Amino acid sequence: MKREENLNQLADSSKTWDIAVIGGGSSGLGVALDAISRGLSVILLEKADFAKGTSSRSTKLVHGGVRYLAQGDVGLVLEALKERGKLLQNAPHLTQNQPFIIPIYSWFDRAQYSVGLKIYDWMAGKLRLGKSRFISKSETVRRLPAVKQEGLKGGVVYHDGQFDDARLALAIAQTADEAGACLLNYVSVRGLLKDEDGKITGLKVRDELNQEKYTLKAKMVVNATGVFADKILQMDNPDAASMIQPSQGIHLVMDLEFLGGKDALMIPKTNDGRVLFAVPWHGKLVVGTTDTLREKAKLEPEALQKEIDFVLETAAGYLTKAPTRADVKAVFAGLRPLARPKEEGAKTKEISRSHKVIVSESNLVTLTGGKWTTFRKMGEDTVDHYQEITQELLAPSESFEMKLHGHTTQVPEGHWSVYGSDAEAIQKLAEKDAELAQKIHPDFPNILAEVVWAAREEMAVKVEDVLSRRIRMLILDAQAALDSSLKVAEIMAQELGKDSKWIKQELSDFRKVAEKYLIKA
Numbered sequence: 001m002k003r004e005e006n007l008n009q010l011a012d013s014s015k016t017w018d019i020a021v022i023g024g025g026s027s028g029l030g031v032a033l034d035a036i037s038r039g040l041s042v043i044l045l046e047k048a049d050f051a052k053g054t055s056s057r058s059t060k061l062v063h064g065g066v067r068y069l070a071q072g073d074v075g076l077v078l079e080a081l082k083e084r085g086k087l088l089q090n091a092p093h094l095t096q097n098q099p100f101i102i103p104i105y106s107w108f109d110r111a112q113y114s115v116g117l118k119i120y121d122w123m124a125g126k127l128r129l130g131k132s133r134f135i136s137k138s139e140t141v142r143r144l145p146a147v148k149q150e151g152l153k154g155g156v157v158y159h160d161g162q163f164d165d166a167r168l169a170l171a172i173a174q175t176a177d178e179a180g181a182c183l184l185n186y187v188s189v190r191g192l193l194k195d196e197d198g199k200i201t202g203l204k205v206r207d208e209l210n211q212e213k214y215t216l217k218a219k220m221v222v223n224a225t226g227v228f229a230d231k232i233l234q235m236d237n238p239d240a241a242s243m244i245q246p247s248q249g250i251h252l253v254m255d256l257e258f259l260g261g262k263d264a265l266m267i268p269k270t271n272d273g274r275v276l277f278a279v280p281w282h283g284k285l286v287v288g289t290t291d292t293l294r295e296k297a298k299l300e301p302e303a304l305q306k307e308i309d310f311v312l313e314t315a316a317g318y319l320t321k322a323p324t325r326a327d328v329k330a331v332f333a334g335l336r337p338l339a340r341p342k343e344e345g346a347k348t349k350e351i352s353r354s355h356k357v358i359v360s361e362s363n364l365v366t367l368t369g370g371k372w373t374t375f376r377k378m379g380e381d382t383v384d385h386y387q388e389i390t391q392e393l394l395a396p397s398e399s400f401e402m403k404l405h406g407h408t409t410q411v412p413e414g415h416w417s418v419y420g421s422d423a424e425a426i427q428k429l430a431e432k433d434a435e436l437a438q439k440i441h442p443d444f445p446n447i448l449a450e451v452v453w454a455a456r457e458e459m460a461v462k463v464e465d466v467l468s469r470r471i472r473m474l475i476l477d478a479q480a481a482l483d484s485s486l487k488v489a490e491i492m493a494q495e496l497g498k499d500s501k502w503i504k505q506e507l508s509d510f511r512k513v514a515e516k517y518l519i520k521a
Contacts, residue, residue: 001177003185003461007184010043016218018390019043020043020045021224022224023228024044024046024051024183025050025053026051026055027226027355027367028224029173030377031222031379032044032176032183033379034380038397042181044181045184045187045189045203047186047187049185049460050183054334055165055169056166057251057475059277060162061277062160064081065080065371066158067268069120074123076354079377080373083375087163090402092409093412093418093419093421094417095163096163098160098162098264099159099262099263100264102268103147103267104152106153114132117132117158120132129160132157134157137155140152144265147259158266161373162264172405175402185461192235200362201218203218219389219390222365227244228244229244230244236360236364243339244338244368246294246297246336246338247294247338250290250303250331251286251311252312252323252330252519253330253332254285254329256280258278258321264278264280265278265318272310278315284476297335302333308331312324329477329480330478330517331519332517339368355370380399406420407420408421425453426453429452436452440471440473446473450471451491451495463485463488463509463510464510466488466492467514468513482514489503492506
């Protein structure tokens with residue numbers, strides 16, 4: 001996936017694209033993947049990096065949504081379970097079956113959760129990942145050594161999926177790119193082109209790296225910008241009502257010893273009715289999440305002190321060793337693009353996570369809501385509107401069966417797994433050049449060859465792209481990422497033909513971002 005080659009496609013102003021997608025997170029990438037599966041020509045534009053926003057800040061779960069089942073949203077759960085099962089087949093290098101344990105402290109809870117999770121199993125059908133079952137207190141303690149034992153009756157085990165969100169986003173982008181789509185990061189939309197009837201005919205865009213401006217023609221334009229959807233809607237119609245209610249979720253990352261096993265912990269009901277997860281991920285423990293209304297959408301949201309306290313206090317109620325602020329290696333925050341409730345005061349945890357596709361008078365197609373697990377179905381439902389807008393025949397969707405870039409039946413071991421079939425090529429770079437075999441940081445397995453690969457093959461153009469999303473060091477250990485930034489910047493400068501001034505600017509930019517991931521003691 002080469003940025004320069006795709007920029008050259010953008011420069012061809014005579015071309016009319018079938019679909020232009022604004023937004024390079026899970027929603028936009030799902031649209032691009034589905035459109036290319038139907039033989040349509042597709043261009044996707046992301047103003048920052050792929051999955052820079054919400055799509056790299058999830059709880060790392062590919063799941064049906066146990067809590068949505070409790071809320072009675074059966075349709076969403078059925079859809080998500082089907083997509084979950086297929087995603088684990090289409091991207092085995094980026095997804096895995098993750099056992100969860102709900103610790104049981106009352107016999108009523110045993111009955112309640114056992115029945116609910118049996119229904120969850122049944123709904124997954126042939127794509128079920130494993131049977132849920134009650135386990136004894138001794139097995140619960142063996143599998144979760146750090147769980148509080150006082151009053152513990154046992155646990156209920158169930159299975160869901162786990163994934164690397166930013167790497168999955170990249171794999172979707174690479175899959176669409178290889179199938180003929182044109183995807184570009186760091187290209188922002190500056191305006192909409194319309195005909196005399198007020199219908200959208202294309203976009204005005206700008207390359208954020210060199211400030212070059214372009215115009216492109218498109219038969220259908222999709223607004224898939226997540227929490228920023230209102231900005232594009234108001235670009236289309238300055239009087240458009242606000243549709244999005246950002247809701248913030250934060251996660252704390254700490255050493256795995258706080259849980260002590262390979263199983264994840266699921267706390268189904270905290271003191272304010274939310275669900276809390278503690279999930280082993282890339283050798284660390286990710287604990288979250290919160291659900292806090294925020295009025296303004298930000299590209300780099302920050303965790304509130306009250307959210308950090310809530311997660312630490314809730315985790316302390318279930319773990320033998322209570323984590324403190326000093327134990328937190330990184331904190332990251334993401335914004336969910338919830339549909340703004342019609343009723344004032346509606347709780348965000350009660351707002352449906354179902355997605356919606358809205359077509360404005362100008363034919364702008366806006367995709368809102370949804371969740372990572374259903375990204376492909378969201379894309380399919382959006383592309384289904386192509387025929388209505390263009391009056392052209394539309395081929396059936398083929399995206400459900402598409403294997404994602406890196407797919408292999410022999411998934412590499414250790415940290416190499418996320419690269420899938422690309423792992424061997426990266427390892428060969430290190431064999432040819434001993435310097436590239438060096439570790440980026442002594443506490444992490446990643447090597448400098450991965451930085452070269454990210455710059456050459458994965459469209460990484462900033463230090464943050466590498467340390468936050470190509471390898472996940474920033475959200476696993478923010479200080480380790482800061483300590484590695486100079487080494488990464490120097491390798492990238494060699495690859496991208498940049499000078500010492502660029503290195504200095506990149507280090508300054510990265511520090512500003514990374515400091516938001518460091519917890520304040």
